[in-house]
Amino acid sequence: MEELEVEGLVIRETQTGEADEILTILTADHGKITISGRGVRSMRNKHAASVQLFSYSTLLLNKPKKYYYITDSFFIENFMGIRYDVEKLALATYLCDVAAEFSLEDVPNPALMQLTLNTLYAIAYRDDIPLSRIKAAFEFRVICEEGFAPELYACGICRCDLTEGGYLDVMNGRVLCRNCQEKYVNSAAYALDEATAKIHVRVTPAVLCAMRYILSAPMKKLLSFQVEKSDGEILAVACERYLLNHLEHTFSSLEYYHALLDNRL
Numbered sequence: 154m155e156e157l158e159v160e161g162l163v164i165r166e167t168q169t170g171e172a173d174e175i176l177t178i179l180t181a182d183h184g185k186i187t188i189s190g191r192g193v194r195s196m197r198n199k200h201a202a203s204v205q206l207f208s209y210s211t212l213l214l215n216k217p218k219k220y221y222y223i224t225d226s227f228f229i230e231n232f233m234g235i236r237y238d239v240e241k242l243a244l245a246t247y248l249c250d251v252a253a254e255f256s257l258e259d260v261p262n263p264a265l266m267q268l269t270l271n272t273l274y275a276i277a278y279r280d281d282i283p284l285s286r287i288k289a290a291f292e293f294r295v296i297c298e299e300g301f302a303p304e305l306y307a308c309g310i311c312r313c314d315l316t317e318g319g320y321l322d323v324m325n326g327r328v329l330c331r332n333c334q335e336k337y338v339n340s341a342a343y344a345l346d347e348a349t350a351k352i353h354v355r356v357t358p359a360v361l362c363a364m365r366y367i368l369s370a371p372m373k374k375l376l377s378f379q380v381e382k383s384d385g386e387i388l389a390v391a392c393e394r395y396l397l398n399h400l401e402h403t404f405s406s407l408e409y410y411h412a413l414l415d416n417r418l
């Protein structure tokens with residue numbers, strides 16, 4: 154029987170019976186692990202605290218057949234601040250869906266693990282940082298960590314240094330200066346792609362600067378940047394579009410998050 158000790162973060166729970174659920178756990182060394190949680194929804198279950206959504210725990214697992222089962226657990230952190238705020242809860246759920254998308258079983262991904270843990274910590278406890286900024290930083294860094302960072306330091310066509318900002322060409326992973334973008338939108342290549350108009354996001358110098366920071370900052374300092382409100386709004390659009398375009402689909406949890414924000418306006 155296969156046995157394993159991991160530090161795992163619960164990123165998804167699927168109820169399968171009154172007290173049972175299938176849990177998806179994110180780990181640094183083993184990627185994503187699927188666990189059968191028999192009886193864990195019962196209040197009396199000794200693992201109940203360790204297997205709630207967003208709980209981070211040391212877990213002892215065994216695998217008699219298809220699924221892992223929990224034989225022992227030691228609770229570390231549950232990011233309590235997320236649970237009492239509907240907007241934080243919705244955002245954390247979406248970001249965990251993104252983490253689940255990028256993690257594979259038996260493929261170590263310590264960067265994704267650290268990014269996800271740090272982000273949940275910020276959502277839960279860093280009330281000095283706007284949630285939209287935390288979201289943007291996660292979205293852009295996660296896609297960069299996967300190897301899809303755009304070229305941010307020079308125009309993708311003329312190689313100028315983008316001192317006046319430019320247009321993030323989401324589809325092609327580059328930024329175009331105003332001149333090149335104008336020429337490009339009048340070209341035959343652009344006319345062929347109706348979607349292109351939606352995937353050139355105008356980025357100010359400050360937004361470009363923030364994206365460069367998110368791309369290369371040490372993980373622990375990922376959120377140590379400032380942007381003005383209007384730049385923060387552009388950054389939010391640019392990072393979300395860049396991620397979703399690469400994934401080629403959206404998430405119901407993201408749509409819910411947006412609906413929640415729209416209803417609050």
Ligand SMILES: [Zn+2]
Nearest residue numbers: 308311330333
């Ligand atoms: Zn150019």
